Amino acid sequence: MGLLKLLFRNAFRHRLRTFLTVLGITIAILAFGMLRTVVGAWYAGVEASSATRLITRNSVSLVFFLPISYKEKIRQVPGVKEVGYSDWFGGVYKEEKNFFPNFATDAKTALELFPEFIVPEAQKNAFLRDRKGAVVGIKTAKRFGWKIGDLVTLRGTIFPGNWEFVIRGIYHGSQKSTDETQFFFHWNYLNESLKKTAPYRADKVGWFLVGITSPDVAADVAVAIDKLFENSLAETITETEKAFQLSFISMTEAIVVVIQLVSIIVIIIIMAVMANTMAMTVRERTGEYAIMKTLGFGGWHIAALILGESLVIAATGTLSGIALTFPAAKAFGDSLSQYFPIFNVARSTVYMEVAAGLIVAIVAAIFPIWRSIQLRIADGLRRIG
Template structure:
């Protein structure tokens, strides 16, 4: 029972980790990208047009950089962003004031999450060299700030640097990619105007060479989750199979226990024990077994999740056991205990006294 609850809890935590970006999304942030695909870029000139739309408070922009550190195995998410407006839109990134000033004022400066800095042993002032894939070459950055998440659901494995630094380097190559961004982040007054503002943004660039698709940050994140929908469904199915296996094992255990002691229950009936008392005795035994095993499994889940997080931290930067998962574990435990005890209890209370006494010895 403990191992099964441990497995169930880990599987549910993996599913939660897949949706962590969705849960951390803000209702007052919109994401604008090219309507064809995220890999197609948008002109920087769109920024001024978006700012003039009613309800828009802040506009930031950036590019997915796609670089890696030393080896391609050392992959992590890295973005070129406009630092001032981007940090204004993401107050959940907690940065000491001094580090924030240094990062925003140094064009070659970079900002990284605490978990990422700990992973590579980076310290403030270190020079970090990334190898570009989308933008080839060696790119040097100076670590000016390390941020922490406002809560445990904030990803602390991200790498940010100045968009201007990227754009100026592209201009030297006279590339067609200059003065283009991969996405816009839009801060709006309140979540109730999200649909209206999104429609206004897309209408502003309709029939242009680069039409846009604007959606809430949550919908944008769900789009990435949908790419792995088959895997998520498979994990959910496996978690249900685990529950079914628990039920069968516990029900079989209780069934064997009741069959071995059917004579004892017949004696109880002879002594005047009522049906309800015998039923509670059997169901109570089933509950003791499942609850003890379930609580043991929940306790074991925490060190197991910590080890799992260390092994797959690159893929699941935020891997926390939620209260919902623990409550679900307890609900499963109680449900299995009740269902596994009901059928043996019914067998014990319906057997005739004479038939039960024949089995003594």
């Protein structure tokens, strides 16, 4: 206890310098934590993917559609439990900035394939009965102030026109990693309109959602589905939901790499600042260390004091940075929920922040410790007075 008290007194002997160093570490750890959380949010869809869901899409590109008739053929493949389908609708609510993911989907099957979307039974039944019914995530509902029974109009971008929907259900995620920003409605509603306005686009879907009996059969089922449609006008590629999500992330891989590099550079910069602080501190106390050696204290005793002081300063800044990461992440996530529907500080991010603070403390103390151990008593005593 006495040693800890001594370390704190030494660390805060030069209060302004220590305060500025702690502030710098706090900001650096906060920035590091936020950047790592952004990277985590980028991969949130991948982490939330189910091992028992496959995605079947056009082998050329996702922008090309598949015939709805493929559904029954896919259902016959051994290992397939359920088949649904979806289209990216791309609707806009009032203004372009009001972005949120919205889909036309096989309503009943979608609710079965995504058990992580929790919809009250009464709302689920009302949604299934209403051709214009829609289900929306709690975050998007709160964002626009929507309630059950509200009439919502989306302006189509991919499918032109003004499309009216009635909010029949609001879902909650069963886990923190569940996306609560989605909006989905009956594919039949979209398809019936297309038959009148654009018949060539009717009876086609963007992708099929395939529920399988076990993750162990995923590879075999994927191969079997794609073989069904070899040499057809619309060949398919079937992959796990995780691989499907990763294909989108790969398009922005350069951005993710840059964010990761910046997070490391932030720590390197604050490491240099911390090293400078410790070097100045040790230089000012050269005479004190010489006297300690005269009294019989060894070099490793002095090394322990320097390292302990470095750890105290770094720990103070690190803990402050970690404490600020959570409210900062919440504010950031709330303001940009349309781009980052899942923005939570992961436990691994906190561990990385702690590790970063520890590395900064140790590296910053190495050179001052080496100088103190090499210090000769006579040279140190010359600095007194």
